[in-house]
Amino acid sequence: MNKMIPGLVLAVTLTTPALGRSEPAAVVWAADTVDGVLTLPEPQRITGVSYGAMPDDQQRPVEAFSSSAAGLLIRLPEGADAGYFRVTFEDGSEQVIGQRRLAFDNIENLRDLGGYRTEDGRQVRWGKLFRANELAGASTSDRQRLAALRIATICDLRTGMERDRRPTPDIAGARSDAGCHGPDVFDSDTLQQLAGEDGSVDAIEWEVVFTDFFRQLPTRYASQFGTLFRDVLATGDDQAVLFHCTAGKDRTGVASALLLLALGVPEQTVLVDFQLSERYFTGKTLQESLDGRFGGEVPRALIAASPSYLQAALDGIRADHGSVDNYLTSVLGLSAEEIARLRRQLLEPAADA
Numbered sequence: 001m002n003k004m005i006p007g008l009v010l011a012v013t014l015t016t017p018a019l020g021r022s023e024p025a026a027v028v029w030a031a032d033t034v035d036g037v038l039t040l041p042e043p044q045r046i047t048g049v050s051y052g053a054m055p056d057d058q059q060r061p062v063e064a065f066s067s068s069a070a071g072l073l074i075r076l077p078e079g080a081d082a083g084y085f086r087v088t089f090e091d092g093s094e095q096v097i098g099q100r101r102l103a104f105d106n107i108e109n110l111r112d113l114g115g116y117r118t119e120d121g122r123q124v125r126w127g128k129l130f131r132a133n134e135l136a137g138a139s140t141s142d143r144q145r146l147a148a149l150r151i152a153t154i155c156d157l158r159t160g161m162e163r164d165r166r167p168t169p170d171i172a173g174a175r176s177d178a179g180c181h182g183p184d185v186f187d188s189d190t191l192q193q194l195a196g197e198d199g200s201v202d203a204i205e206w207e208v209v210f211t212d213f214f215r216q217l218p219t220r221y222a223s224q225f226g227t228l229f230r231d232v233l234a235t236g237d238d239q240a241v242l243f244h245c246t247a248g249k250d251r252t253g254v255a256s257a258l259l260l261l262a263l264g265v266p267e268q269t270v271l272v273d274f275q276l277s278e279r280y281f282t283g284k285t286l287q288e289s290l291d292g293r294f295g296g297e298v299p300r301a302l303i304a305a306s307p308s309y310l311q312a313a314l315d316g317i318r319a320d321h322g323s324v325d326n327y328l329t330s331v332l333g334l335s336a337e338e339i340a341r342l343r344r345q346l347l348e349p350a351a352d353a
Helices: 140-148 160-165 188-193 203-220 222-233 251-262 267-275 284-289 307-321 324-330 336-346
Strands: 010-014 025-029 046-052 064-068 071-075 084-089 094-098 129-132 151-156 240-244
Touching: 046 064, 046 071, 129 251, 151 222, 203 222, 203 251, 203 307, 222 240, 222 251, 222 336, 240 251, 251 267, 251 307, 251 324, 251 336, 267 307, 307 324, 324 336
Parallel strands: 010 071, 129 240, 151 240
Antiparallel strands: 010 025, 046 084, 064 071, 084 094
């Protein structure tokens, strides 16, 4: 998962006092369309770079940038609020580049679903769809940053027990849609029953349980997933939707997959996005949610984001409904016009449009 793929490597240099030295510290995003930025061949063709806190913000020009063997090297002023970059090529075309994972104090698995390429060569817009783990531990700074993302709706997929134990804080400008709230199934008490008296976990047994859980998710959460799609459709052009569960990988992972597949993103890309949770989610917030169950340590099975789990959900959809497209229309109730509108809303126009 850490493999570098040839293309643009965006090296942003920021002064970091914590390092105890005055020279800039390099922050590098790999150009693999998975962990950071899109693959952009021929960085030497880039003639301009600008940045802003959000993709559609007033862009500030980057004064110092250069092409190198490593890719495009950029130097920003200290304290620059650079969440997203816009690069201009010599032919006048532009490309928006964003960060896959957004750094927060206490929300470790918050990711932007922008930047992924579709089968027809378009790109999911940055700053429109955010997936996350629970927000209960958000610091004051985290809440301010969430508000800056212009989130119109928060879709909390957790059960009633999860929400009661770890309530989501109010985020300025965002409403919470109760239609997303999940059914009270497979909660932490149910999980505890699968562990031994000492909190030990049989990995094979858990894999079977989780595979079955994912197989059932598209049916059990059909109402919630349908609500999420309609929340996205109702979002204004300058607004975003954030959806989350406890870990931000299982229910949220299936929801992300359905959205990306509806937009035409290849299934292999969707599976890779799902597995990114293994890189970003440590289980710390999950342990707090579980109130010390499992002997004080979160079982590896609860942190894993194996592509085979998501594949089980997709295979189940196809077995029950023939295709993901049929599931979207016959189960979630989306019309062909709504799916087309979703693509117009969330995809950058084709290059020749």
